[in-house]
Ligand SMILES: Nc1nc2c(c(=O)[nH]1)N[C@H]1C(S)=C(S)[C@@H](COP(=O)(O)OP(=O)(O)OC[C@H]3O[C@@H](n4cnc5c(N)ncnc54)[C@H](O)[C@@H]3O)O[C@H]1N2
């Protein structure tokens with residue numbers, strides 16, 4: 265097809281839209297990893313394999329929320345201060361060891377179990393005591409400064425659902441339930457390589473026509489952050505047989521293979537036929553910019569994801585297409601990034617029929633609302649545009665363009681952790 269404008273999408277043939285492609289994949293891939301038991305200190309970021317159910321209430325008993333004096337509310341004078349004898353002392357980790365008796369006050373400390381029967385705690389700053397008695401001010405409400413058994417977690421409830429990627433606070437909650445270890449999914453084994461005769465390893469000499477391989481390092485970092493066990497298979501030359509054999513070998517010991525480059529239709533683009541020689545492709549072109557030549561398929565037992573060569577297209581398609589697939593393979597619950605509706609501060613022409621991602625940043629407008637600006641240079645090879653942006657502006661298929669003031673979806677990069 266003759267390409268008359270500066271548009272790499274002037275290319276015939278059907279392309280799959282993003283949503284149907286993701287739905288197709290959701291039906292075809294499921295968790296592939298076995299499970300293992302890890303200590304809490306190794307559980308951060310791992311995918312929980314089974315629901316975690318609370319074996320008991322947290323806190324396990326009613327307890328004091330402050331340092332002070334526990335009483336029966338009904339012993340307090342309705343119209344003035346009350347003076348009660350201080351008959352016992354309970355610190356955190358201790359028990360009163362007997363039912364509380366009407367008419368007494370118990371010296372109590374934060375976290376200590378409530379004396380059985382007592383319902384209210386005075387803060388010590390509000391009281392006066394000579395050690396033997398305590399003077400309690402009027403006006404307190406029944407039940408204050410007491411934490412109820414089970415108010416944090418109810419016995420038998422699911423506190424962490426299978427598929428959760430564990431956060432620091434999740435690990436604290438598991439510890440509070442007495443778990444020293446957790447059952448998690450084994451790490452997904454992912455092999456990464458770049459293709460292209462022009463690529464050099466950073467630190468090698470860069471002769472004319474060569475470029476340093478950036479994509480592999482982007483992919484390794486993105487996969488590591490997702491919790492995968494990554495194997496770096498380096499740079500492959502633009503040779504069909506080499507790529508075919510490398511894919512077959514990697515498939516034997518990995519759950520997924522990710523490549524970048526060589527996905528287009530030029531005669532130096534060998535990845536697509538190399539996959540087909542080893543397995544099958546589910547699709548290989550998406551209605552998306554940047555990143556149209558994205559391929560998904562199988563190489564023997566492994567899932568294959570082929571990303572385009574242009575570095576910005578690699579990052580965008582990884583985040584939007586590869587990431588949800590990998591999360592499914594990892595057994596992780598869907599963590600679709602949440603877009604923020606913001607006001608566009610720019611104009612942009614767009615072709616309907618494909619989804620487009622611009623790089624952008626947010627600021628506050630004069631009225632306090634969030635306003636998105638678009639990074640001025642938007643070539644798919646301009647890696648600095650990603651570094652200098654805070655997220656992606658996602659323009660849906662049916663949109664024909666953006667005018668200043670329009671509402672657009674902004675996806676902060678932070679949504680993809
Ligand atoms: N005639 C056509 N030409 C192109 C089409 C098309 O449909 N018809 N599609 C364009 C689009 S869109 C993209 S994206 C690229 C993708 O092509 P490939 O996936 O085959 O990628 P390459 O040709 O191998 O590389 C493209 C570009 O990216 C650089 N690159 C590749 N790998 C790396 C790496 N690991 N680190 C840094 N940079 C990398 C490479 O040097 C090229 O500049 O094709 C368009 N052309």
Ligand code: MOO
Pocket residue numbers: 272552553554555556557572574577644645
């Ligand atoms: O330009 Mo191509 O959209 O994938 O990088």
